[in-house]
Amino acid sequence: METQKINIPVIADLFARNEKPEYLFWVGCAGAFDDRYKKVTIAFTKILSYLNISYAVLGKEETCTGDPARRAGNEMLYQMQAMQNIERFSSYEIKKIITICPHCYNIFKNDYPDLGGNYEVFSYIELLDQWINGGILLIKKDALNNPLITFHDPCYLGRANGIYKEPRNILGHLTGNVVEMKRHKSFALCCGGGGGQMFKEAEKGKKEVYMERTEEAITTNASVIATACPFCMNMLTDGIKYKNKEAEIKNLDIAELITQSLGL
Amino acid sequence: MTKQIVFALTLLITLGIFGCTAKRIIRFFMLTKPAFPVKDFSKRLVVVFTVAIGQTKIFRRPVIGLFHALVFWGFCVILFGSVEMVVDGLFGFNRSLKILGTVYNVIVASGDIFALIVGLSILIFLCRRLFFHIQRFSGIEMKHISHYDANIALTLIFLLMVSLQAMNISYVDLQTANHLTVSGIYPVSSVLSGNFLGFPSEQLNILYETFWWTHILLIFLFVNILPYSKHFHVFMSVPNVFLSRLEPLGKLPNMESVTKEVKLMINPDAAFQVLSADAEVARFGVKDVDDISWKNYFDSLSCTECGRCTSVCPANITGKLLSPRKIMMDVRARMKEKGPFLLKNGKSFNDSKSLLRTYISEEELWACTTCNACAIECPININHPTLIVDMRRYLVMEEGSAPGGLKTAFANIENNGAPWQFSPEDRLLWAKDITLKTK
Numbered sequence: 001m002e003t004q005k006i007n008i009p010v011i012a013d014l015f016a017r018n019e020k021p022e023y024l025f026w027v028g029c030a031g032a033f034d035d036r037y038k039k040v041t042i043a044f045t046k047i048l049s050y051l052n053i054s055y056a057v058l059g060k061e062e063t064c065t066g067d068p069a070r071r072a073g074n075e076m077l078y079q080m081q082a083m084q085n086i087e088r089f090s091s092y093e094i095k096k097i098i099t100i101c102p103h104c105y106n107i108f109k110n111d112y113p114d115l116g117g118n119y120e121v122f123s124y125i126e127l128l129d130q131w132i133n134g135g136i137l138l139i140k141k142d143a144l145n146n147p148l149i150t151f152h153d154p155c156y157l158g159r160a161n162g163i164y165k166e167p168r169n170i171l172g173h174l175t176g177n178v179v180e181m182k183r184h185k186s187f188a189l190c191c192g193g194g195g196g197q198m199f200k201e202a203e204k205g206k207k208e209v210y211m212e213r214t215e216e217a218i219t220t221n222a223s224v225i226a227t228a229c230p231f232c233m234n235m236l237t238d239g240i241k242y243k244n245k246e247a248e249i250k251n252l253d254i255a256e257l258i259t260q261s262l263g264l
Numbered sequence: 265m266t267k268q269i270v271f272a273l274t275l276l277i278t279l280g281i282f283g284c285t286a287k288r289i290i291r292f293f294m295l296t297k298p299a300f301p302v303k304d305f306s307k308r309l310v311v312v313f314t315v316a317i318g319q320t321k322i323f324r325r326p327v328i329g330l331f332h333a334l335v336f337w338g339f340c341v342i343l344f345g346s347v348e349m350v351v352d353g354l355f356g357f358n359r360s361l362k363i364l365g366t367v368y369n370v371i372v373a374s375g376d377i378f379a380l381i382v383g384l385s386i387l388i389f390l391c392r393r394l395f396f397h398i399q400r401f402s403g404i405e406m407k408h409i410s411h412y413d414a415n416i417a418l419t420l421i422f423l424l425m426v427s428l429q430a431m432n433i434s435y436v437d438l439q440t441a442n443h444l445t446v447s448g449i450y451p452v453s454s455v456l457s458g459n460f461l462g463f464p465s466e467q468l469n470i471l472y473e474t475f476w477w478t479h480i481l482l483i484f485l486f487v488n489i490l491p492y493s494k495h496f497h498v499f500m501s502v503p504n505v506f507l508s509r510l511e512p513l514g515k516l517p518n519m520e521s522v523t524k525e526v527k528l529m530i531n532p533d534a535a536f537q538v539l540s541a542d543a544e545v546a547r548f549g550v551k552d553v554d555d556i557s558w559k560n561y562f563d564s565l566s567c568t569e570c571g572r573c574t575s576v577c578p579a580n581i582t583g584k585l586l587s588p589r590k591i592m593m594d595v596r597a598r599m600k601e602k603g604p605f606l607l608k609n610g611k612s613f614n615d616s617k618s619l620l621r622t623y624i625s626e627e628e629l630w631a632c633t634t635c636n637a638c639a640i641e642c643p644i645n646i647n648h649p650t651l652i653v654d655m656r657r658y659l660v661m662e663e664g665s666a667p668g669g670l671k672t673a674f675a676n677i678e679n680n681g682a683p684w685q686f687s688p689e690d691r692l693l694w695a696k697d698i699t700l701k702t703k
Contacts, residue, residue, distance in 0.1 A: 002702050008695035027691070029682040038694040046700050059692045063681030071634045072670050073549065073656025075519045077677060079526040110515035115523065155635040160514025186640050187324070190578040195634030199683055200669030203631040206583030213578075264701055 006049045011056040011092050021056040023122075024094045026108070028101035029064055030230030036237065037230040040253040044100055044124055046264045047255060051136060055098065061088060067107045072196035079115065082107075086117035096120045098127060100255065102156035102229045103194070109161065123157060124255060125228050129166035132173055139173045143261040148177040150222035152213065152236060153188035154229035167228055167254055174257050179220045189213050193231030214239025218249065225251045271353035271480075278484040285491045292561065292603040299557035300509065300517070308506050311645070316505040321643040325572070328392075331385040332643075335421075338378030338385075339498070342428065345375045349480050359447040372448030376432055380452045383425035390418050400571035403580075405590035410494065410569060417495035424482050431475035433457045438472045441465035497568035501644045504566035507559065508645040513636040516653055521546055522661075549657030552618040553598040554606060556651065563646040564595035573638035573648060579631040586631040588638035588648040594623035595651070620655050629655050630667055 014021055025048065031041040048055050066081030089097075097119050099105040109121040131137035149171055157163040164185045171178050183189045192202070192209025202208055214236055217225045225240070227233045237251045252260075302308075314320045317340075319333040348361045362368050392398055393414060401411075432453035439446045440457070442465070450457075463471055490496050550556055573588035574580050580587050598619045605613045620626075629652055638648045659665045666674070673683040681688050 003699040004702050006698045006700050008692070008698070010692070027694075029684065029686075032691045032694060033682060033684055033686045041694050042698050045695075045698060049700055057692075057695075059695075060688050062691055063688065064677045064683060066677070068670075068673055068683050069677055070516060071653065072666060072673075073653060073658075073660035074666075074674050075522045075548070075657055076526065076661055077674055079519075079522050080529070081677065081681075083526055083530060106514040110512050111518070114518035155633070155637075156514055159636045159640050161512055187576070188637075189576075189581070190633045190635035190637065192578060192582075192633060195632050196670050196673070197633050199673035200630070200667040203579070203584045203586075203627050205579070205631075209578045209582050209633065212582055 006045065008045055008059075009056040010059040012059070012061065014056050015092060020093065022054040023056075023096045023098050024089070024092070025055045025057050026065075026097050026099045026101075026104055027057055027062060028099060028104045028230065030234075031100055032062065034230055034234070036233060037253075040100060040230070040233070040255055043253065043255040043259040043264075046259050047128070047137070047262075050262070050264055051131060058088070058092075065104050065107045067103045068196050068199060070107065070111065071194070072199075082112060082115050082117065086112065086115060089117065089119065094119060096122065098122045098124055100124045100230075102154040102160075103231070106156040106160050123161075123163060123166075123228075125157060125163060125166050125170070128254065128258065129169050132170060137258070139258065139261055141173060141176065143263070144174055144257065146175050146177050147224050148179055148220075148222045149175050149224040149226050149257075150179050150181055150217055150220045151184070151226045151228075152181070152191065152217065152232055153185060154227065154232050155188070155190050155194055157228060158188055159186055167226070170254055170258070171226060174261055179222055181216050181220055183216065189216065191229075191232040191235035193229075193235045198231050198234070208239075210235035210239045211242065214243055218243060218245060223249060224257070225249060226254055226257060227251060228254050265356070268354065268356045274481070274484060275350065275354070278487060281488050282491075285488070289491065289565070291607055292599050293558050295554050295599075295603060295606050296556055296558040296561050297554075299559035302507060304510060307510055308508070311508050311510070312502065312506050315508070315643070315645060316502045319643070321641070321645075324641065324643075331388060334378070335382050335385050338375075338382035341371060341374045341378050342382070344371050345428070346480075346483055349476070349483075353480065362447040368447075369449045373451055376429075376448075376450045376452050379425050379428045379432070383422060383429065386418050386422045386425065390415065390422070393418070400575040403571065403574060403587050403589065404585070405587055405593050406569070406571075410593075413493050413495070414569070417489075417493055420482065420486055420489070424479065424486065427475055427479040427482055429453060429456070431472065431479050434468060434472040434475055437463075438468040441468055494567070494569045496565055497644075500562070500566035501568070504562055504644050504646070507562060509559070509647050509650070513639050513647075513649075517650060519548070519657070521548065547658065548661040549659070550651065550654040551620050551658045551662070553595060553602055554611065555658070556595060556619075556654075559647075560595060560651050561599060563648075563651075564592045564599070566644055567592040567596070567646060569593065570643070572641045572643065573646070576637040576641045578633055578635060578637065584628075584631040585625065586628045588652075590628070591624060591648055591651060592646060594619060598623050620658060624655065626659060626665070629659070 009021065011021065011024065027041055030037040063084060064081050065085065066078035070078035097108055099108065102123065105121060105123045108119060128137065132139060151167055151171055153164065168178065189212065190209060191213055225236055227236060233251060233253060240246055240249050240251055319336060322329040322332050351360045352358060393401060432450050433456050436446055436450050436453050436457040490498055547555060569589055571589050577586060577588055602615065605615065632649065632652045634649050634653065636649055676683050676685050680686060
């Protein structure tokens, strides 16, 4: 087995060389700064390189989409961020955006058009599903030894944008053992991290939302809780930790499951 | 002739009272703000056919949903009979729409069967409310009055169905006894007929007239009670579905007023032009009931307090104060309280109360995860999260009020372009030393 170092293409460098990538890969703040989610970013870039996809990141020029500000009521701050991003996207003539964060995905896809930012926006889940279905990304079903996987639907992929099939299709290629939680697809319970909750203390109640969801995931007896969102990952990983189930249950992103099965 | 005059007068009174109620509600709508232009009629009709006529969202709870769907479809069919009764009453006919032939037979037969089905379903609903503890029928917003409200409306519907069935039975009996043709087909009433009440045939006419009048008067009463009850739902739900927000649930409405300000900050040269055009500075977000949109108010009037939204709310499930149903009930109650004074005393009226705080606390608003479980669950497409965010917008942009963690996140986004305190210079640290295994 040989290894090859990958250089992450930065859009400013490509432009300096008069090159234009097909996709902008929007890493997102969690993907860039959260230690756990950085691993997902790396896993996804490995897949991009493995498939020779033409892409680039904004790197140091990336900034918050404004999503947490917007859902928390700070429309002013959101619009400042959005206008800044739209201007930058125009200067790099960006047409297609890939995101690994459902919150970034949703705001680019649904909210930016009102401010004049119109792009083809893809969730990495949609593209991975397309590549698998198109035979571009070949996965061997037995590579992971058929673990029992349950999928937690992120609100901003599922209810907000109707992406329910794609993650399940992908998981169907990774294992023969997919189990659904009682509340799934449009009935799925939120992890408790959206709408700005990620950045504040929860209000007084009898339980944390992520504990309620983790308990539900545990009852499926799955050995892997698959997620596709940095907030969901953070919340459910905490839940597993508090339940002392770290040895039995792994919380992995769909991109990580793919790189594991491909041995990347 | 006397019957016609009495009927016409009763109808006139019914419509008169209803007209006054409608006028009052329409005037409340005049107090609200614009939401979105109502266009895309073809899309809207599709939503009406699936969500309203097809009852697709009520079937998210298949068992009790089926009973509701049966009641709804029953109402649609039975409405035909009610229209016929009004025509008959006004012009002195008997079963005037029988000229429709086979169509008439089919509709009347379905109506006769549905009268029984609706009656039984309503009994099940009443039993559930009276003898079982259904979690979603309780909650801080569910006061005694909410339960009375439900039980009165259900009882009234039950009586409507009993009087309808009794009317049909006595009609079949009356016609048979007098050797006259029975117009329409009555699968249920025919079985129950055959003079089972033991009435002498000459008195059957009185019996039939009594049930006829009981049924139509109950309808007239129902029509005028509904707008003052949560069962206003019966009138408002189908229009509310027609007026649904058609955008994806993840999309929030853009605030043009903010866009204007942000553009000013980016391009200060345009400042004085815009300022002169902007005479009245509108409030950001929603503080009170006169800041809400017509759609928010429509939602609140259509809500029948079924609690499906609250039963799936992650905040509510885990014991937080937030209940999406309460938000809708509060909007309706606050309009009822403040609306008349706003109409009488003008926009400057102030009773030192407001929707936000007097009715809905900040604690409730900040507990929302904007997961949209409530919005997807609502059988009539009420949208709670947009209103919750609108109230957050008021808190943040007008009062600078938000939980500490969020204030820090705002400051971080402003200063370093991320909700956490990391330097933009470090955005590519993850990209160092990535290796890919090749064969």
